Amino acid sequence: xxxxxxxxxxxxxxxxxxxxxxxxxxxxxxxxxxxxxxxxxxxxxxxxxxxxxxxxxxxxxxxxxxxxxxxxxxxxxxxxxxxxxxxxxxxxxxxxxxxxxxxxxxxxxxxxxxxxxxxxxxxxxxxxxxxxxxxxxxxxxxxxxxxxxxxxxxxxxxxxxxxxxxxxxxxxxxxxxxxxxxxxxxxxxxxxxxxxxxxxxxxxxxxxxxxxxxxxxxxxxxxxxxxxxxxxxxxxxxxxxxxxxxxxxxxxxxxxxxxxxxxxxxxxxxxxxxxxxxxxxxxxxxxxxxxxxxxxxxxxxxxxxxxxxxxxxxxxxxxxxxxxxxxxxxxxxxxxxxxxxxxxxxxxxxxxxxxxxxxxxxxxxxxxxxxxxxxxxxxxxxxxxxxxxxxxxxxxxxxxxxxxxxxx
Ligand code: SAH
Ligand code: TYD
Ligand code: ZN
Numbered sequence: 001x002x003x004x005x006x007x008x009x010x011x012x013x014x015x016x017x018x019x020x021x022x023x024x025x026x027x028x029x030x031x032x033x034x035x036x037x038x039x040x041x042x043x044x045x046x047x048x049x050x051x052x053x054x055x056x057x058x059x060x061x062x063x064x065x066x067x068x069x070x071x072x073x074x075x076x077x078x079x080x081x082x083x084x085x086x087x088x089x090x091x092x093x094x095x096x097x098x099x100x101x102x103x104x105x106x107x108x109x110x111x112x113x114x115x116x117x118x119x120x121x122x123x124x125x126x127x128x129x130x131x132x133x134x135x136x137x138x139x140x141x142x143x144x145x146x147x148x149x150x151x152x153x154x155x156x157x158x159x160x161x162x163x164x165x166x167x168x169x170x171x172x173x174x175x176x177x178x179x180x181x182x183x184x185x186x187x188x189x190x191x192x193x194x195x196x197x198x199x200x201x202x203x204x205x206x207x208x209x210x211x212x213x214x215x216x217x218x219x220x221x222x223x224x225x226x227x228x229x230x231x232x233x234x235x236x237x238x239x240x241x242x243x244x245x246x247x248x249x250x251x252x253x254x255x256x257x258x259x260x261x262x263x264x265x266x267x268x269x270x271x272x273x274x275x276x277x278x279x280x281x282x283x284x285x286x287x288x289x290x291x292x293x294x295x296x297x298x299x300x301x302x303x304x305x306x307x308x309x310x311x312x313x314x315x316x317x318x319x320x321x322x323x324x325x326x327x328x329x330x331x332x333x334x335x336x337x338x339x340x341x342x343x344x345x346x347x348x349x350x351x352x353x354x355x356x357x358x359x360x361x362x363x364x365x366x367x368x369x370x371x372x373x374x375x376x377x378x379x380x381x382x383x384x385x386x387x388x389x390x391x392x393x394x395x396x397x398x399x400x401x402x403x404x405x406x407x408x
Contacts (some may be wrong), residue, residue: 012050105171111137154185205250316340318377
């Protein structure tokens with residue numbers, strides 16, 4: 001076990017600051033009868049001394065995570081459907097308003113963003129390696145290429161379709177350790193005035209709220225403006241805009257352009273200054289984050305054990321990838337959380353990774369309501385609370401663990 005690794009952005013030395021233990025693949029929901037050995041890896045996070053990039057210490061091979069049966073669906077949240085619809089409309093009104101525009105999306109998943117572009121009759125391509133979700137995008141009228149995006153993919157797209165006005169990636173670029181190949185591909189694919197726009201969970205929000213469950217196999221990088229700025233320059237691009245987003249518990253949408261093509265916005269200057277002022281990348285700040293994670297782990301286990309002793313029923317809400325980090329860090333199994341309610345067909349009637357907690361369709365949640373619901377999908381709290389008013393009226397209570405353990 002090494003507490004040093006090599007930075008995937010600059011080859012500098014990465015020093016570990018938090019260890020979340022042995023973990024399964026966060027999206028590997030198992031058939032109940034499956035007795036095969038579960039793949040595990042060590043989930044730990046470090047920071048590069050040279051370029052500040054925060055990243056996992058160990059990399060999981062991509063084919064283990066993104067394959068035919070990858071279960072996650074972008075369309076699982078009404079708020080996210082609206083979020084991506086609004087962004088597609090904004091692209092259509094701005095970057096894609098010129099002559100014969102073309103947009104490429106990495107990790108288009110079920111096509112939630114691109115279906116609006118497709119309906120507008122604008123040239124587009126989704127690049128998506130996970131078979132079943134790519135099929136859903138195609139069924140929705142989206143043009144999809146079933147592939148991992150990399151430099152060769154980019155060159156072949158450019159050859160076939162010409163250069164792009166926009167390359168876009170939501171909750172995907174942070175999943176990809178091989179940044180050099182991706183950014184060479186992006187540079188090769190963009191028109192001179194084109195942009196690479198990506199949005200991912202923001203290190204600043206993760207540290208501020210102690211949302212440690214944003215750390216799991218698929219989230220290889222935890223980006224900040226500081227680290228993205230350095231990464232962009234190293235790879236022949238410039239960070240020209242940032243926008244903070246409320247979705248998924250706090251994200252930043254970064255815009256990169258070719259050098260000299262666009263002026264840097266005030267928002268970039270301000271966010272860089274804010275990160276500097278709060279010492280976001282300082283060792284002491286990152287170590288404090290680790291201390292708070294341990295406190296949440298202890299408090300959550302204490303609460304769940306107390307409720308079990310009192311004979312209360314506790315059910316999980318949302319079989320998120322994030323929940324794998326929580327259950328497996330804390331050692332929470334079906335003895336503490338009876339089952340997890342989830343709307344995703346490919347997760348239902350399976351067992352959650354590591355914890356082996358059964359996942360059941362939402363009908364089970366109300367049949368009858370439990371005493372407590374542990375909100376694993378806390379990033380969708382508003383949407384979920386709004387539709388689960390009957391649970392509250394029946395006397396049910398929510399358990400939250402971000403930013404600390406509390407009952408509401
Ligand atoms: N953009 C969607 C999906 C995010 S899940 C959303 O925000 O909801 C991440 C997606 O990235 C998965 O569908 C996965 O298959 C895909 N992915 C992983 N590596 C990729 C790569 N190298 N190129 C393109 N897509 C990739
Ligand atoms: P999400 O938090 O978006 O992502 P991740 O898996 O990356 O942590 O996952 C939300 C999960 O919660 C997804 O499996 C769908 C489920 N869900 C429900 O069961 N009910 C709901 O009302 C919503 C919004 C999500
Ligand atoms: Zn580095």
